[in-house]
Amino acid sequence: MNDNTIRLKPGYLDSRCDARRAQVRAFLREELEAGRCEPQCDCWVKGFDRDFSRRAGARGLLGITWPREYGGQEASPLERFVVIEELLAAGAPVGAHWVAERQMGPSLLRFGTPQQKAKMLPGIARGELVFAAGYSEPDVGSDLASVRTRAERVEGGWKLTGTKIWTTQGHHADFMFVLCRTGSAEGDKHAGLSILIVELPAAGVDIRPILLLTGEHHFNEVNFDSVFVPDAMVLGQAGQGWHIISSELVLERSGPERFMSTFPLLVELVRKAQADPGNQRALVAVGELVARFRALRAMSIAVGTALEGGESPNVQAALVKDLGTRFESEVAECARLLYPVQPSLHSADRYTNFVAQSVMHAPSFTLRGGANEVLRGIVARGLGTR
Amino acid sequence: MSHTLIMLGDSVARALNDTVNPRGTIAAEAGGLDEPAWRQLERLGVVGADAAQMSMAELAVVIDAVAAAGALVPYADSEALARWLSSAADLDLDAAMLTAAVADNAQVQFGPRQVRVAADGLCIPWGCRANAVLFSFRAGERCYVGVKSAREIEQRRTPSLSGEPHGIVIGAVEIATGDVHEVSAARGPEAVLQRGALCRALQMVGAMTRVNALTLQYARDRKQFKRSLSDFQVIQSHLAAMAGELCAAAVAVETAVEAATSDDAFPAIATAKVRAGQAARQVAALGHQIHGAIGFTQEYPLNLWTRRLWGWREEYGNEAHWAAALGARCIEQGADALWPRLTAEGVSHYD
Numbered sequence: 188m189n190d191n192t193i194r195l196k197p198g199y200l201d202s203r204c205d206a207r208r209a210q211v212r213a214f215l216r217e218e219l220e221a222g223r224c225e226p227q228c229d230c231w232v233k234g235f236d237r238d239f240s241r242r243a244g245a246r247g248l249l250g251i252t253w254p255r256e257y258g259g260q261e262a263s264p265l266e267r268f269v270v271i272e273e274l275l276a277a278g279a280p281v282g283a284h285w286v287a288e289r290q291m292g293p294s295l296l297r298f299g300t301p302q303q304k305a306k307m308l309p310g311i312a313r314g315e316l317v318f319a320a321g322y323s324e325p326d327v328g329s330d331l332a333s334v335r336t337r338a339e340r341v342e343g344g345w346k347l348t349g350t351k352i353w354t355t356q357g358h359h360a361d362f363m364f365v366l367c368r369t370g371s372a373e374g375d376k377h378a379g380l381s382i383l384i385v386e387l388p389a390a391g392v393d394i395r396p397i398l399l400l401t402g403e404h405h406f407n408e409v410n411f412d413s414v415f416v417p418d419a420m421v422l423g424q425a426g427q428g429w430h431i432i433s434s435e436l437v438l439e440r441s442g443p444e445r446f447m448s449t450f451p452l453l454v455e456l457v458r459k460a461q462a463d464p465g466n467q468r469a470l471v472a473v474g475e476l477v478a479r480f481r482a483l484r485a486m487s488i489a490v491g492t493a494l495e496g497g498e499s500p501n502v503q504a505a506l507v508k509d510l511g512t513r514f515e516s517e518v519a520e521c522a523r524l525l526y527p528v529q530p531s532l533h534s535a536d537r538y539t540n541f542v543a544q545s546v547m548h549a550p551s552f553t554l555r556g557g558a559n560e561v562l563r564g565i566v567a568r569g570l571g572t573r
Numbered sequence: 574m575s576h577t578l579i580m581l582g583d584s585v586a587r588a589l590n591d592t593v594n595p596r597g598t599i600a601a602e603a604g605g606l607d608e609p610a611w612r613q614l615e616r617l618g619v620v621g622a623d624a625a626q627m628s629m630a631e632l633a634v635v636i637d638a639v640a641a642a643g644a645l646v647p648y649a650d651s652e653a654l655a656r657w658l659s660s661a662a663d664l665d666l667d668a669a670m671l672t673a674a675v676a677d678n679a680q681v682q683f684g685p686r687q688v689r690v691a692a693d694g695l696c697i698p699w700g701c702r703a704n705a706v707l708f709s710f711r712a713g714e715r716c717y718v719g720v721k722s723a724r725e726i727e728q729r730r731t732p733s734l735s736g737e738p739h740g741i742v743i744g745a746v747e748i749a750t751g752d753v754h755e756v757s758a759a760r761g762p763e764a765v766l767q768r769g770a771l772c773r774a775l776q777m778v779g780a781m782t783r784v785n786a787l788t789l790q791y792a793r794d795r796k797q798f799k800r801s802l803s804d805f806q807v808i809q810s811h812l813a814a815m816a817g818e819l820c821a822a823a824v825a826v827e828t829a830v831e832a833a834t835s836d837d838a839f840p841a842i843a844t845a846k847v848r849a850g851q852a853a854r855q856v857a858a859l860g861h862q863i864h865g866a867i868g869f870t871q872e873y874p875l876n877l878w879t880r881r882l883w884g885w886r887e888e889y890g891n892e893a894h895w896a897a898a899l900g901a902r903c904i905e906q907g908a909d910a911l912w913p914r915l916t917a918e919g920v921s922h923y924d
Contacts, residue, residue, distance in 0.1 A: 571789075
């Protein structure tokens with residue numbers, strides 16, 4: 188009734204998705220039974236295990252939507268949705284392949300040269316290659332188009348200089364996508380940006396850890412001092428960087444990792460309630476969380492269906508992330524008030540441990556992939572107010 | 574949503590747009606019914622025998638349009654709920670404006686001429702304006718529908734926050750034995766409660782759509798500090814939050830409409846009523862906050878939809894009711910069944 192109402196048509200999972208689900212569950216069952224996979228919250232950041240990623244790749248769970256010539260299976264995006272929601276529900280250690288499989292692979296597929304695709308895509312699909320995103324900088328967080336890392340034209344390529352920060356898994360990375368300025372910043376600041384792919388290790392690249400408040404090492408500061416990047420490693424055209432990044436972010440925002448980071452805690456909360464029959468507060472709390480979860484999952488499937496249909500629902504994707512990431516924190520708050528514990532990352536008790544993981548990681552939920560305030564700006568623009 | 578459904582919704586919206594206006598709706602509250610709006614719906618062929626032939630998906634688009642128009646008519650109660658019950662009980666009530674009431678926990682006594690339903694204190698939505706009330710109740714394992722003329726039921730007139738002419742039953746309701754019909758569990762009290770919850774969730778989405786539209790327009794038009802309200806980031810953030818709540822509720826409700834005919838509609842419907850209720854709270858609050866004092870007046874129309882949200886979220890089980898039911902089912906199935914159940918239910922699943 189109003190052009191500015193933001194709606195989503197419910198999406199559907201088909202029988203191919205059922206087959207995928209069975210395939211992932213069989214894999215996860217084996218992993219669990221062999222003791223190779225310990226569930227955890229925020230597993231797509233916390234759980235870094237190259238061997239797990241290789242096994243997932245060997246079982247055909249990665250890059251499944253890609254063409255066969257690059258290691259894919261030409262599966263539908265919703266089949267991939269099922270694969271990743273299953274891995275997240277299990278709290279599996281998917282961090283080693285996550286970023287590469289989610290965003291770098293699709294960007295390579297869309298913008299890369301045949302040589303770049305052949306060089307990197309099969310390795311991602313095998314779960315062997317770790318990628319990092321060198322986008323943020325010390326003075327540039329939400330306002331990415333203001334990056335100051337520069338690449339100067341030299342014979343046969345570019346000379347890259349600058350500093351990137353919050354580079355997750357940079358210390359493990361085999362390749363890094365680096366957003367940098369290759370053209371003038373005068374006029375339209377979105378023009379003149381490029382993505383250079385740096386193969387690591389490389390001369391002139393210095394990677395230093397930035398520990399999280401938990402003491403974990405995921406973040407890094409990465410310094411580039413006149414690093415040579417050959418022309419063959421420019422993604423797409425020089426000057427196309429902003430366009431590439433914007434298309435990546437839509438994929439990054441609406442997936443199940445935006446509302447499932449604390450799902451393993453929700454499962455343990457239900458287990459607590461199972462042992463506490465007749466607790467009316469627990470019934471209501473679990474029901475409220477499950478209702479929110481079900482609505483978010485329906486929204487995420489709807490966005491996935493729209494993407495599959497060739498639409499670009501970036502406003503809806505921003506909504507899913509805003510609602511979903513706040514839900515992730517809500518699970519933690521709800522659990523700790525309903526079944527209080529002394530949270531500890533070192534507890535042997537799974538519930539206690541999950542509460543600690545969820546509380547300590549919660550600040551990042553509403554920041555990574557675009558701060559929620561920035562996302563609300565995107566929604567406001569979609570409403571026609573900016 | 575199919576093209577035919579969209580056309581149906583548009584035609585109802587257009588017809589009501591010609592008939593319904595805020596001043597008229599407020600004036601109609603004294604009598605409890607916007608009669609011209611009801612006649613308009615009759616003319617459109619979405620009432621009575623016609624409604625009995627409509628699918629839930631068709632009823633849903635009409636319910637949405639009626640709610641968005643803010644029309645003071647019992648469309649959902651009469652046509653999507655009571656009409657559906659009357660067709661199951663094979664009652665010939667085509668000409669009547671109906672309503673339903675669920676007396677799930679009432680004691681029931683079968684006498685030779687009368688069935689006595691101990692429904693003292695039961696709220697009958699639209700009980701003071703409908704021609705006939707269809708009571709849904711059970712005795713042991715058996716489910717029944719009993720029909721009684723609203724005029725013959727002793728009720729205390731208790732208008733809801735929406736201004737709808739609800740009544741509270743005084744004493745027991747006695748229904749002539751010939752007007753009581755056994756129905757299958759699929760039309761029993763639990764099923765009526767679910768369908769009622771789905772209707773209210775649909776109505777809430779319709780009303781929230783209108784609150785969202787009014788608020789967006791107001792934020793653009795209203796100037797403070799020489800700028801439109803919508804130029805302020807904090808207001809943009811409120812507007813985005815409102816849009817998100819509405820979108821989430823709409824997806825949950827549309828999913829539930831599709832699940833309504835499946836074997837186990839309960840989780841989808843519980844989700845829809847909880848999520849719509851959660852959203853209603855936020856959307857009404859943000860709508861009022863952005864409107865400022867004018868929104869708090871009777872003269873400005875915002876209240877037509879926010880009052881409906883506050884009324885409807887309580888009816889056919891509020892968020893706590895359905896959350897407890899959904900939570901109880903999840904807990905009973907157990908932690909290890911949570912994920913398999915969430916992914917197995919027919920809700921967003923289709924071939």
